[in-house]
Amino acid sequence: MKRYSTDMGLNPLLLRISGELTTSNLWSLKFLCTGHVLLKDLERVNEAKDLFRCLCEKDVISKEDLSFLKELLFRIKRRDLLRNALDTTSEEMEKELQNNARISLYRLLLFSIAEDLLKNQVEHIIFLLRDTLPSNKLEKRTIFDILLEMETSDLLREDKLDSLKDLMKSVGRNDLMNKIKTFEVTRKVGPQQENCTDEKSHAQCERRQRESPSPLPEVEPQGSYMMRGETLGHCLIINNFDFEKSTTIRLKNRKGTEADAEALTEIFRRLRFTIDERKDLTAEAIRQTMESYRKTKIDKDNACFVCCVLSHGKRGTVYGTDGSEVPIKDLTAFFNGRNCPSLAGKPKVFFIQACQGHDPQHGVPVEEDSGDVYESDAHPMLSLPIDADFLVGMATVEDCESYRHIQTGSMYIRCLCDQLAIQCPRRVDLLTILTEVNKELASKVLVGKKQMPEFRTTLRKKLIFPVPLPDRNTLEAGESMDVST
Known part of the structure; x- marks a missing residue:
């Protein structure tokens, strides 16, 4: 096979690779890309070049980051393309994937099962599922299609493998049934104990887990982002208070924002x-700060990036102190895989507490603390990144107000910091924490009004901050963590 030039442009390279792939290779690639590309988009893919186009559009593959493409070729055993097109050996990939695999162990389990099944066994499985799945979903389908349809019908997921085990038993594949059992055990005990290969090993693994629990394992929980290092990364807080010099629009100073900044500083x-x-950045200064971070602050050792924006804003934007707008989409774009390769495949988290700005800000008494005064805060920021590995948390849902205490900060930031302090020591993932934030704020009753936060995410894995924190009850009243709304 001809060796490709390493300085070939991305599109010509992908076109050459797609021309070398077989139909069965394409089925395999589509299945492995589930979770990275929407199913409706995968259904329209008939050629490898179409799949590569989807991956490029979602910034999963870029000229600066070919790691996912390399992993795909390695998983489908196209070592020739890996070597000749991407100048990478199997040995290098095995080493790389020990810590940086982007395809989940669950997806690889299903893939290995699909590859091991014989044609007559697949036909038997389709026959067994005829009363469970719609007949039109079973006709002329590959085993990959059947597995995806089982997932769509909620017959199959990472924590729901009984149906798959029953099918393997029915077609006489006890070896594959045991492989599933092994996965279930390693999923419970953690990836540091993955070499359990038989029934005896399963029992040993379970016993070790009971006798020697590891509340803070060095290895990340299966399916989570790698979060290691003396520091995990940068937390940039843009804290805009003084809007007296705003020229394009009249905006009030944001009383109480210092409490938000202190709380975020403490927890992160x-x-x-x-x-x-x-503090007090104009729109241009916000952009310059983001550009500076992209170029000089972020490096390959950063596991994560967090940005908290405390300012006035309107739907889809935040304001600089000069009253000029900065679209949220522009802020996140600085850190996508194309513009910031060091953060490719790593989580980028944005929390937005932005004031509405041009509507009157009336004090709102709170039923459970009627002596306090709140100001309205923030239309939601709904221009969200299409890139992978982003999370944007917003103080409120579309077209609704949120509230900031004029002395002690916003309801949203207080609740967020409280839940991070409580849940992070328990190894709770960030999406679960934000769901608790939603639940807590939704239960608060303002006079005639409510507040409902919202988050949008393109995270591909669980995001768990692996740092033990003191229990919230041990913090003394009056510390900066104890922000009140």
Whole structure:
């Protein structure tokens, strides 16, 4: 096979590779890309070049980051393309994937089962599923299609494998049934104990887990982002208070924002982030700060990036202190895989607490604390990144107000910091934490009004901050963590 030039452009390279792939290779690639590409988009893919186009559009593959493409070729055993097109050996990939695999162990389990099944066994499985799945979903389908349809029908998922085990038993594949059992055990005990290969090993693994629990394992929980290092990354806090010099629109100073900044500083410092607070930035200064971070602050050792924006805003934008707008989409774009390769495949988290700005800000008494005064805060930021590995948390849902205490900060930031302090020591993932934030804020009753936060995400794995924090009850009243709404 001809060896490709390493300085070939991305599109010509992908076109050459797609021309070398077989139909069965394409089925395999589509299945492995589930979770990275929407199923409706995968259904329209008939050629490898179409799949590569989807992956490029979602920034999963880029000229600066070919790691996912390499992993795909390695998984489908196209070592020739890996070597000749991407100048990478199997040995290099095996080493790389020990810590940086982007295809989940669950997806690889299903893939290995699909590859091991014989044609008559697949036909038997289709026959067994005829009363469970719609007949039109079973006709002329590959085993990959059947597995995806089982997932769509909620017959199959990472924590629901009984139906798959029953099918393997029915077609006489006890070896594959045991492989599933092994996965279930390693999923419970953690990836540091993955070499359980038979029934005796299963029992040993379970016994070790009971006798020697590891509340803070060095290895990340299966299916989670790698979060290691003396520091996990940067937490940039943009804290805009003084809007007296705003020229394009009249905006009030944001009383109480210092409490928000202090609370965020406290919690993310405990989570091993390097804190950088920038105060009273104009729109251009916000852009310059983002560009500076992209170029000079972020490196390959960063596991994560967090950005908290405390400012006025309107739907889809935040305001600089000069009253000029910065679209949220522009802020996140600085850190996508194309513009910031060091963060490719790593989580980028944005929390937005932005004031509405041009509507009157009336004090709102709170039923359970009627002596306090709140101001309205923030239309939601709904221009969200299409890139992978982003999470944007917003103070409120579309067209609704949120509230900021004029002395002690916003309801949203307080609740967020409280839940991070409580849940992170328990190894709870960030999406679950934000769901608790939604639940808590939704239960608060304002006079005639409610507040409902929202988050949008393209995270591909669980995001767990692996740092033990003191129990919330041990913190003394009046500390900066104890922000009130």
